[in-house]
Each structure stands twice: as C-alpha cells, then as structure tokens.
Amino acid sequence: MLTWLMLAGAVIGVGLALLAAELRPAPPELGSALDRLHRDPTPGGRARAADPDLGERLGARLVGLPGLRIPTRELALIGRTPARFMAHKLLFALVGLLVPTLLQFLDLVMGGSLPLLVPIAGALLLAAAFWFVPDAVVRSEAKDARIEYLHGIAAYLELVALERAADCGPAEALHRAAGIGRGTVFRRIADALDRAALDRLPPWDGLDVLAAELALTPLQDLADIMRISGTDGAAVYRTLRARARNLRAELLTDDLARANVDSERMVAPGSALVTLMTLLIAFPAVYRMFQGG
The missing domain is CATH 1.20.81 (Receptor-associated Protein)
Structure with a gap:
C-alpha cells in the first residue's frame, strides 16, 4: 500500500509541477519579436512563435471551436497568444479530470468502496469548473x-x-x-x-x-x-x-x-475579530456568574 501511495503522490507532484511551469511567464521569444515588426495581413491576428511547443500547438487547434469566446484584447494586454490561452484551459480541464480519478484510486488502494459514479460526476464537474479558471486569471492580469x-x-x-x-x-x-x-x-x-x-x-x-x-x-x-x-x-x-x-x-x-x-471589505473581518475578543474576555466572568447562581 505504501508503494501505491508513493506512486500516487509522485503523479500528483508531477502534475502540479507541469501546472506551475505552464503558469510561469514565458521568456521573450526572438521569433515573436521579429514577427511584430511586420503587420499581420489578417485583422486582429497575432504573431506566432517560430517553433511553438506541444501545448501551444494543441491550443492552436482549439482556437476555432464553435461558441468559444477568446478574450483577445485582454490577451493582447498581457502579451499572451490565444493558442497559449487555450493550452492553459486544456491543462486546467485535464487537472480537473485527473484529481477525482486519483482520489478514487487512493480510495481503492486503502480498501474503500466509493461508488464509481461519484468520481465520474466529480471529474466532469471539476473539469468544467477548471475550464473557466484561465478566463478569470486573464481578466485579473x-x-x-x-x-x-x-x-x-x-x-x-x-x-x-x-x-x-x-x-x-x-x-x-x-x-x-x-x-x-x-x-x-x-x-x-x-x-x-x-x-x-x-x-x-x-x-x-x-x-x-x-x-x-x-x-x-x-x-x-x-x-x-x-x-x-x-x-x-x-x-x-x-x-x-x-x-x-x-x-x-x-x-x-x-x-x-x-x-x-x-477599506469597506476590512470592516467585516475587523468587526468579527472585535466580537470574538469581547466574547473571550467576557466568557470567564459570565461563566463564573452563572455557576455562582
């Protein structure tokens, strides 16, 4: 069982490392910088890297999906290509699919009896939720x-x-x-x-x-x-x-x-902290009063 737990931890660690590598800002590419010196013949087109990686090639295939909205102006502000954006969405969706699967695997290794429908539904819901995480990140950036x-x-x-x-x-x-x-x-x-x-x-x-x-x-x-x-x-x-x-x-x-x-957002936490401190200070006296009664 220990071997299986170590293997599952290694898989999760590799997945988190890949996710962090994709989110890390990429170094400037000479090919893209040179391409920006020439006007793109298509309106709104973006300069592409001379040798895109596998994730960007997969993302480029997803750019033309029907009904998909790509925040072109937001991506232009942060200097990120639509292909890279779609690669991030695909990566987050895969992570959402794999997390419930790994949890189900760990449950089976430890002798659990979780119904198969639970991880399948969880994987679909988590993948759908993670699919929109890059949109929120891009809007914030x-x-x-x-x-x-x-x-x-x-x-x-x-x-x-x-x-x-x-x-x-x-x-x-x-x-x-x-x-x-x-x-x-x-x-x-x-x-x-x-x-x-x-x-x-x-x-x-x-x-x-x-x-x-x-x-x-x-x-x-x-x-x-x-x-x-x-x-x-x-x-x-x-x-x-x-x-x-x-x-x-x-x-x-x-x-x-x-x-x-x-400042307004800090009012509620500050009020809760003052209330908690008041209760902690007053509790011994109130408790002693009721006990004495």
Whole structure:
C-alpha cells in the first residue's frame, strides 16, 4: 500500500509541477519579436512563435471551436497568444479530470468502496469548473496590465510634450520619447512605431493600430493629437500636457475608489475579530456568574 501511495503522490507532484511551469511567464521569444515588426495581413491576428511547443500547438487547434469566446484584447494586454490561452484551459480541464480519478484510486488502494459514479460526476464537474479558471486569471492580469499601460501612457504623453517643446518634429518626438522608457508599455509603443515605419506609414497610424488592439482610449487620443500636429502643424504642447494631467487625475480617482472598496471589505473581518475578543474576555466572568447562581 505504501508503494501505491508513493506512486500516487509522485503523479500528483508531477502534475502540479507541469501546472506551475505552464503558469510561469514565458521568456521573450526572438521569433515573436521579429514577427511584430511586420503587420499581420489578417485583422486582429497575432504573431506566432517560430517553433511553438506541444501545448501551444494543441491550443492552436482549439482556437476555432464553435461558441468559444477568446478574450483577445485582454490577451493582447498581457502579451499572451490565444493558442497559449487555450493550452492553459486544456491543462486546467485535464487537472480537473485527473484529481477525482486519483482520489478514487487512493480510495481503492486503502480498501474503500466509493461508488464509481461519484468520481465520474466529480471529474466532469471539476473539469468544467477548471475550464473557466484561465478566463478569470486573464481578466485579473489584464486589469492590472491596463492600469500599468495607462500609467505608462501618461508618462509617454509628458515625454512627447517635452520633445515637442524642444523643437522636435511630431514623428521624431514620438520615436525619441518611446526610446526613453524601458518598460513593457514603451516597448509596445516602440514596436508599433517601428512597424509603421517599415510599412512607410506615419507613426500615428501605428499608434492607431496599437490603440485599437489594446482598446486604450488615451493612446488613441495621442495618435489624433499628433496627427493634427503632423498634418496641420498645430502647437500641441499644452494639449498633450492637459491630456496627461487628465489621465493622471482619472488614475488617481480609480486608486481612491479601490482603496475605499478595500477599506469597506476590512470592516467585516475587523468587526468579527472585535466580537470574538469581547466574547473571550467576557466568557470567564459570565461563566463564573452563572455557576455562582
């Protein structure tokens, strides 16, 4: 029996290790970075890795399933391909199928008599529940990534305004400002500008494509402002500074709202803790009073 228990533990450990490896952020791939320098001929298409792994190949086969909704914009925000997303869903569903099976196996080894219908129903229900876990993870990561993008765009607006104040042209200001930062936001903006340059398009057209892909209104506003500056020669320094100031105000308001929500959530645990402490302090006196009576 000990051998079977060790074997089952080893299988569970290997499964958990594979799950952790799939959830760990993958290192950047050179093939994907080079593919992003060329516009995808299909709208909304994503650059694929030069040599995808087995999980991504399986996920690519599941992308076209009927009735399946893929959060394309959320995946674009976190830099994950739909094939990788589907691979995660498949992996979670398999884990949901295997856990009740392993529990049934352990029950049989230990001499139990659990009906076969219970693990089958549990496996189906758990697989169906685990199938939607990656959706929740992607939404949560995309929410954080969106905030990061908005903070980066606010900084980028300020840098572009400073470059315009230093007498740089509209296109040059966009490129030079994108080259200053080293974060994910600045890399994506620089990639979009380089792709537009290779396609012999104005840089604000590249920002248009990126803004539509990520559904970021402030980036679209920046593209519109710089388009007016590039075509009509309008002075946009004050406009850029005002847009950056408004964006920072919006982000501050959202931060305050989240802080208020977190504070309200702490009221119930705090009240429960105070009540418990009161009961612990008062219990001896109340108990002695009733015993004395």
